[in-house]
Amino acid sequence: MRRETSASRRRHRKTGPALCQWGSAVLNRSLFSSASGEWGTPQAVFNALDAEFGPFDLDPCATVENAKCPRYYTQEDDGLLQPWYGRVFVNPPYGRAIGRWIQKCHAAVRQSAKLVVALLPSRTDTAWWHDYVMKADEIRFIRGRLSFTRDDGLRIRAPFPSAIVVWRPPC
Numbered sequence: 741m742r743r744e745t746s747a748s749r750r751r752h753r754k755t756g757p758a759l760c761q762w763g764s765a766v767l768n769r770s771l772f773s774s775a776s777g778e779w780g781t782p783q784a785v786f787n788a789l790d791a792e793f794g795p796f797d798l799d800p801c802a803t804v805e806n807a808k809c810p811r812y813y814t815q816e817d818d819g820l821l822q823p824w825y826g827r828v829f830v831n832p833p834y835g836r837a838i839g840r841w842i843q844k845c846h847a848a849v850r851q852s853a854k855l856v857v858a859l860l861p862s863r864t865d866t867a868w869w870h871d872y873v874m875k876a877d878e879i880r881f882i883r884g885r886l887s888f889t890r891d892d893g894l895r896i897r898a899p900f901p902s903a904i905v906v907w908r909p910p911c
């Protein structure tokens with residue numbers, strides 16, 4: 741058994757473990773980093789949602805490589821500051837600003853959007869979940885874990901559960 745020294749414990753606290761062991765795979769911590777935000781929606785999941793709720797018009801948080809809709813906003817545009825319209829599909833960046841994205845999902849159907857469907861990490865203890873997801877029209881908890889796609893094509897099984905959340909305009 742390896743024991744942590746106090747120096748390695750301090751390093752750990754600051755940076756987290758350098759490697760995460762997960763099943764048979766040993767993956768660099770950066771692959772798991774929710775801060776990187778590049779958890780691309782699995783195409784099969786998007787296709788199923790697009791068939792049920794779409795066709796989607798807008799992906800407000802994307803890169804040129806991972807955009808799921810013909811119209812999209814990138815970090816440069818800042819999708820949080822842009823108008824959302826039509827049928828919107830959202831898989832938000834998982835960093836600290838995620839609460840602002842969920843607030844925007846909730847607000848967008850009260851302003852300009854016809855429908856917002858979001859693929860979210862199922863973080864049921866957060867303020868944004870309580871404040872905005874609990875006011876959504878539908879929440880579907882996904883059984884098991886999704887395998888997300890990075891911009892370089894690598895697929896990574898998520899270390900977190902996910903949910904599909906649907907907001908519709910108030911009647």
Ligand SMILES: C[S@@+](CC[C@H](N)C(=O)[O-])C[C@H]1O[C@@H](n2cnc3c(N)ncnc32)[C@H](O)[C@@H]1O
Pocket residue numbers: 777778779780781782799800801802803806807808813814815816817818819820830831832833834
């Ligand atoms: C979880 S990924 C989803 C990617 C893609 N839309 C999909 O569903 O597969 C979140 C994306 O949001 C982008 N992003 C981060 N901040 C943004 C911002 N302020 N405005 C628009 N896009 C942003 C990231 O570059 C990243 O590609």
